[in-house]
Amino acid sequence: MRAGHITHEGPAAEAIEIVDVETPEPGSDELRLRVEACGLNRFDVFARVGHPEEDDVFPKRTGGDIVGVVDAVGENVSTERLGNEVMVYGGVTCGECEYCLAGEHTMCHEYEIIGEDRPGGLAEYVTVPADNVDPKPDSLGWVAAAALPAAFTTAYRMMFTVGDLGPSDTALILGASGGVGNAALQYADMVGATAYATTSTEEKAERLDRWADEVIDYTETPFDEAVMALTDGRGVDVVADHVGEETWQRSIDSLAMGGKMVICGATSGPDPDIDIRSVYQHHRQILGAPMGNRQEFRDAVALAARGEVGPVIDCVLPLAELAEGHRIIEDREVFGKVVVRPSR
Numbered sequence: 001m002r003a004g005h006i007t008h009e010g011p012a013a014e015a016i017e018i019v020d021v022e023t024p025e026p027g028s029d030e031l032r033l034r035v036e037a038c039g040l041n042r043f044d045v046f047a048r049v050g051h052p053e054e055d056d057v058f059p060k061r062t063g064g065d066i067v068g069v070v071d072a073v074g075e076n077v078s079t080e081r082l083g084n085e086v087m088v089y090g091g092v093t094c095g096e097c098e099y100c101l102a103g104e105h106t107m108c109h110e111y112e113i114i115g116e117d118r119p120g121g122l123a124e125y126v127t128v129p130a131d132n133v134d135p136k137p138d139s140l141g142w143v144a145a146a147a148l149p150a151a152f153t154t155a156y157r158m159m160f161t162v163g164d165l166g167p168s169d170t171a172l173i174l175g176a177s178g179g180v181g182n183a184a185l186q187y188a189d190m191v192g193a194t195a196y197a198t199t200s201t202e203e204k205a206e207r208l209d210r211w212a213d214e215v216i217d218y219t220e221t222p223f224d225e226a227v228m229a230l231t232d233g234r235g236v237d238v239v240a241d242h243v244g245e246e247t248w249q250r251s252i253d254s255l256a257m258g259g260k261m262v263i264c265g266a267t268s269g270p271d272p273d274i275d276i277r278s279v280y281q282h283h284r285q286i287l288g289a290p291m292g293n294r295q296e297f298r299d300a301v302a303l304a305a306r307g308e309v310g311p312v313i314d315c316v317l318p319l320a321e322l323a324e325g326h327r328i329i330e331d332r333e334v335f336g337k338v339v340v341r342p343s344r
């Protein structure tokens with residue numbers, strides 16, 4: 001089968017190769033999918049240009065947002081599942097620890113991510129644990145379904161489970177043109193919260209107007225100052241920050257008394273220089289939400305299937321153009337999601 005491999009650390013055009021490898025056979029509790037579509041995330045880029053926490057072993061095959069058709073099953077998996085159109089939940093866990101039993105899969109000490117700790121879906125076929133697979137709703141096409149899992153599940157946890165965002169709240173969403181940011185903005189709009197979004201270009205700002213009460217171009221005005229002006233000096237109840245050290249202090253300074261900063265990433269770096277008094281003296285909280293659990297995944301899929309929210313597709317690429325997909329994300333040209341169709 002054909003697969004997209006990252007062969008070494010380096011620029012996308014040099015480090016990504018489309019290779020022929022053996023089609024994998026499912027293990028006893030696994031099934032094999034013919035991959036119809038696979039969404040890209042910032043993570044796919046980090047896997048190539050060096051994520052600070054990762055022990056780099058090449059070649060790698062990323063791709064965590066997988067949808068496809070079951071085409072082979074392991075010996076413990078019912079053959080009735082053959083031909084099913086499915087979506088994959090990306091977290092693989094022990095299933096037995098206190099966190100797994102509580103449904104908090106991403107807290108499991110054995111938590112692994114498909115496309116990070118195991119080969120991902122940027123190939124014609126992929127094997128995954130049968131337990132990780134849910135039916136794809138008929139109302140979602142392959143491309144939309146592949147754009148949903150990681151970004152919308154993470155954003156769902158950030159805004160609802162952790163942020164507890166409701167109609168009377170105000171929220172600030174950073175990087176609202178990106179995968180997680182755009183999903184978070186759509187959720188804020190969906191519940192009727194007052195939503196402010198940041199972005200870096202006029203063109204992206206115009207496209208964000210659809211969901212945001214105000215879009216802040218942070219290249220023109222420091223976004224914390226803009227937020228304080230918009231809220232008469234009160235600040236917002238929830239800030240969704242996935243940018244990291246570049247934005248942490250301004251995110252904290254954008255919060256109201258008792259407000260929550262919900263974080264899921266560190267794109268610009270993990271070592272913010274912050275004044276901790278700006279947190280405790282204002283009763284503010286900083287809360288982690290690195291990914292969502294299985295229930296949050298199902299809730300996110302259900303909301304999209306009903307059309308309450310929906311991924312914005314930046315572009316759909318054949319596997320041969322995987323490097324171009326990386327480039328679009330890395331150069332911050334992306335608006336929404338890049339989706340690859342490996343069988344095309």
Ligand SMILES: NC(=O)c1ccc[n+]([C@@H]2O[C@H](COP(=O)([O-])OP(=O)(O)OC[C@H]3O[C@@H](n4cnc5c(N)ncnc54)[C@H](OP(=O)(O)O)[C@@H]3O)[C@@H](O)[C@H]2O)c1
Binds near residue numbers: 201
């Ligand atoms: N994708 C997921 O499902 C997921 C899940 C868990 C955690 N995360 C983490 O969340 C972060 C965002 O992931 P993503 O997939 O949503 O990324 P993405 O689609 O590439 O979006 C990131 C957006 O952040 C904005 N940004 C602001 N400052 C930036 C900077 N210094 N460098 C790069 N972008 C900057 C950019 O928009 P503007 O130029 O308009 O500001 C960019 O479009 C990553 O750290 C990732 O590891 C992602």
Ligand SMILES: [Zn+2]
Binds near residue numbers: 097108
């Ligand atoms: Zn566990």
